[in-house]
Amino acid sequence: MNTSSAAARVAVIGLGSMGLGMARSLLKAGFDVSGCDVAQAAVTRLAEAGGRGATSPAQAAQDASVVVSVVVNAAQTEQVLFGPGGAAETMAPGAVFVSSATMDPEKAKDFGRRLEATGRLYLDAPMSGGAVRAAEGSLVFLASGSEAAFAKARPALDAMAGKVYELGPEAGQGAAFKMINQLLAGVHIAAASEAITFAARQGLDIRKVYEVITASAGNSWMFENRVPHVLDGDYTPRSSVEIFVKDLGIVQDMARSARFPVPLAAAALQMFLATAGAGMGADDDASVARLYARISGTPLPDDEK
Template sequence: MTAVTTSPVIGLVGLGAMGMGSACAMLEAGLDVIGCDISPGACQAFEAAGGRTVASPLELAAECQVVVLVVVNADQVEQVLFGAQGEGGLAERLAPGSLVIQCATVAPSFARELETRLNGMQLELLDAPISGGAVKARSGELSVMSSGSEAAYVKAERVLAAMAANVYRLGDCAGPGSSVKLVNQHLAGVHIAAAAEAMALGMSMGIDPDTLYDVITHSAGNSWMFENRVPHILKGDYTPLSAVDIFVKDLNIVHSTGRELKLAMPVAGSALQQFTAASGAGFGREDDSAVIKVYQRLGSFSLPAANDEGAQ
């Protein structure tokens, strides 16, 4: 007689653009998902999509054997799992043997330390940063740069299948997943800044921006980020899909890790300064393509105005 296995209940903390998409993709894959976010609007949106929500991450422990963290940074991971100012967190309430899938971009050293702490509490960790944006999150086609124990992968199998088109297994402990994500973020940040600078150059020379985009996307100078982000500039639509401040954070982690390794990264440093300038100018919560506004302020060209037809 074949044993019947019960699908685990999944708790997902962080119903932002990526987290909401992944949570909905899991629902469509038949998983039982409980969402949690500090935004009442995000919780209401997930409930409207057919999901359940709770008001606090602590409430997930009673039902969930797998918890997915799609939060912004290491500080939020720390707060969710271990609480703020000694209040206690989710980790101490999870049943032994439960799994935490950590999807935020964090320093590899933080991921390694987190695994040690959770293992000491008889919990598993999958170091699993994600990439692909909100659209691929919603369609369950993310790339997951992961590392962890075989036990963690077994418990994460159905969740990863629902979230991702590509799951890269990069090591048998935490750290390598976050390391590869940092390489990705290095390139992504540099490419966005370079795309903004290139568009600023073209517009400063009087080239029509739509024509320039068409030419470059069919030429050797194209990149995924150029092709994806420049349309936001052309539409004058800086609604944040990934914000400027995300790359201030991520490129700071890249730079800090470089210092730990005694590896100079002047190109990443230059991109970081441009995103920092954009944030300092008040554009931190706008789409990361708004880094071009730094060039516009220092130059003599005009940016395309927002239009209702092009706005997302």
């Protein structure tokens, strides 16, 4: 790949654990990568990895054929794209904006319409997978957009993804798929937290419970992935409680608009809200187990962290 050509330039906006991993995967694939973040330390880490730091989305997007936005929500995406110093100020005609934030599908549709009216392309592409998979270039993208948007983004997506699902021709469809995933993920985390703490309350060896359940029909990906955080008493955030306060809140808004009942998601949301309200919002989402433990007076490993 000729990294001196404009076609090989990719901008990454948002260099947290996910965005920096994605930027590094792009660099490994031979792309010329620029990036920006509100945290200067993240920009420095990109530079140390071989990328080019920028002071704003507009500067990062200059001469890039693909702009990948790895921010938290719709409000941040709108600021990155259309706010002062936003990427839309400098994106070349025909360049594609790849939006990876989890958001209400209606917001994704709106952003797509607004950007495409300027002669640029928009790919609604929320992702699934953690920081390790981002660094490995093995994320899963749940993407929707025009054929032109997919074609322009494809080389960069291939560098960042193990799997790209093409879910429809319009922005918003990828976001809707992601919200179904987040509904299940949030419910499963809450259920796993409830189950492992209930097991502790029964006086069971919870490490043995983990061994048994992961070999049994009651297992889930979230139980298998999150319960070790509880067993180790390690609530360093891989994905925070506040992420599911946001995402399950979006599910509630969507369901209310559709007049569709989602009682399990609603119950899970209340547990994440209570956990955040107890001061654990920035901690790992397995902290829901700590809330159950504190309510019931049930000890968990190293629950002083």
